[in-house]
Amino acid sequence: GSKDSVFAVRYMTPLIHCSTFDGCPLSLTDAFNRAFRALKEERPGHEFTVRENLSFICFSLHERYAHEIDLGETGLDPDSRRIQIMLEYIHQHYCENLDLTQIARSADIGNRECLRCFKRSIQNSPMQYLLKYRTTQGAALLLQDPGSSVSEIAAMCGFNSASNFSQMFKRFFKCTPREYRREHGR
Structure with missing residues (x-):
């Protein structure tokens, strides 16, 4: 759903902003494996199976962290806030000619602090993240828009x-x- 959906507002956003949810071992491997298998096999109606299992995982995680969420411990630390802002900026402007300075400015920090923040938070540089994000967007477009050439994408x-x-x-x-297009296209 959208960021304004009941699922996002009531469950996902509070969970994402929960400070104790920064990392947790996933003990819901059965549901994840069912979703992954359904996605891989692409049988009729597989989307329902994927959504059902991912929804189960999300709700289970929300239930697991409900106490921390209810206590209002949803404030983000400075690095998390900065990363969130910079990633959102990258996601909105990835098709433009971005550089480190633009990414850093989006969070009102300098280039060196931007590099340190990315390293601490996601163990990757901003430019490496940008390249990977562009590439994954390109992969999606290869399948969504089979009429476009690789150069156009x-x-x-x-x-x-x-x-x-x-x-x-x-x-x-x-x-x-x-x-990729030949193997995954329909």
């Missing part, structure tokens, strides 16, 4: 050339964009 995702896109794609997906 590369440009839509902020890559300056199809070869650069293909190189990053192979790095993250272990195949070329064309192979």
